Amino acid sequence: MTITQLTAFLAALEHGSFTAAAASLGMTQASVSELVARLERELDATLFVRGSRRLVPTAAAQELRPHAAQAVSAVQNGIDTIHSLASLDRGICTFGVLRNAAYYALADLAETFHHRHPNVRLRLVGINSAHVARSIARGELEAGLLVLPIDEDGLEVKPLFRDEVLYASSTRAAEGGPVTISEVAESKLVLYDAFAGWDDPTRRQLLERARLHGLTIEPSVEVEHVETALSLVAAGTADTIVSRSIAESEGFPPGIRTFPFAEPMHDTIALVQREGVLLSPATRKLAELAERMLSEALPEHAGRTPLR
Known part of the structure; x- marks a missing residue:
């Protein structure tokens, strides 16, 4: 039994003839007649008494009607739902963004x-990129923009942009030049993303670089938000690290100077989703929009490089 057979049956029942049913379905009269005949053979029951002018439904046809209508309606509803998702008439989009998304021209993404x-x-x-990655791996989010590196397995990663990481201080001499990892290890630091801690991708890079030189990094102060860290840096309390995009933002405190690392360090921003899983139409559109907004708003220059 097929949906096409049930559709032909319902059309014949409604219009009273195979010819009229065929016209309503855009089929030939012979095709509709054969579809109903196949249905009758499968059911081992007669559905219509073929008269000279009009089809007369049997008791079996009347019994079959509500079930056939329900089956055809259920399939059509499913088709309509998928079409509505594809055309973005409805649906749900779940997407993660890096904590400091506003500094990457993504503040207007949702709007x-x-x-x-x-x-x-x-x-x-x-939330922090480490937590975005875990949420994607667990299926809580479909996809997201985050900073690498991440540890989660089973993720498809598409690098988009590299953003240089800088050392920020209001007390270091302007002519101090590039900062070595030894100087960082000896400095009084305030680091943000306290909840993520050393799971934070930028912090991880700093820690791994220090360990390669046999050094440790121990912040004097840990806060959650970069803005809080920058206010402490501006007050001369401690130094921190920031991306170039944050350092060049309008709200960056004017009294803070930034310095490159002697061994340049970069955040890599990537689009991440689960391997082998197709994104919903809505999430796919949002990911495309986020990638486009990012590339348009962050011009290419020294220390900031689109990855193609």
Whole structure:
């Protein structure tokens, strides 16, 4: 039994003839007649008494009607649902963004996407990249923009952009030049993303670099937000590290100077999703929008490089 047979049956029942049913379905009269005949053979029951002018439904046809209508309706509803998702008339989008997304021209991501697709439910989660990666691996988020490196297995990673990491201080001499990892290890530091701690990708790079030289990094102060860290740096309390995008933002405190590392260090921003899993149409569109907004708003120059 097929949906096509049931559709032909319902059309014949409604229109009273194979000719009229065929016209409504855009088929030939012979095709509709054969589909109903096959259905009758499968059911081992007569559904219509073939009269000279009109089909007369049997008791079996009347019994079959509600079940056939329900089956055809269920399939059509499924098709309509998929089509509506594809056209972004509805659906749900779950997407993760790196904690400091506002500094990467992504502050307007949700507003722009919602304006274009107002019927799509949007869940945009902004947490540390390490936690975004875990949420994607567990299936809690479909995809996300985050900073590498990450440890989670089973993820598909598409690097998009490299952003130089700088040393920030209000007390270091302007002519001090590039900063060595030895100087960082000896400095009084305030580091942000306290909850993620050394799982934070940028912190991890710093720690691994120190360990290669037999050094340790122990921050004097840990806070959650980069803005809090920068206020302490501006007050001369401690030094920190920031990406070039943060250092060049409008709200960056004017009294803080930034310095490159003697061995240049970069954050790599990547689009991440689970391996072998197709994104929903809504999430795919949001990922494309985020990638486009990122590339348009962050021009290419020294220390900041799009990855193609």
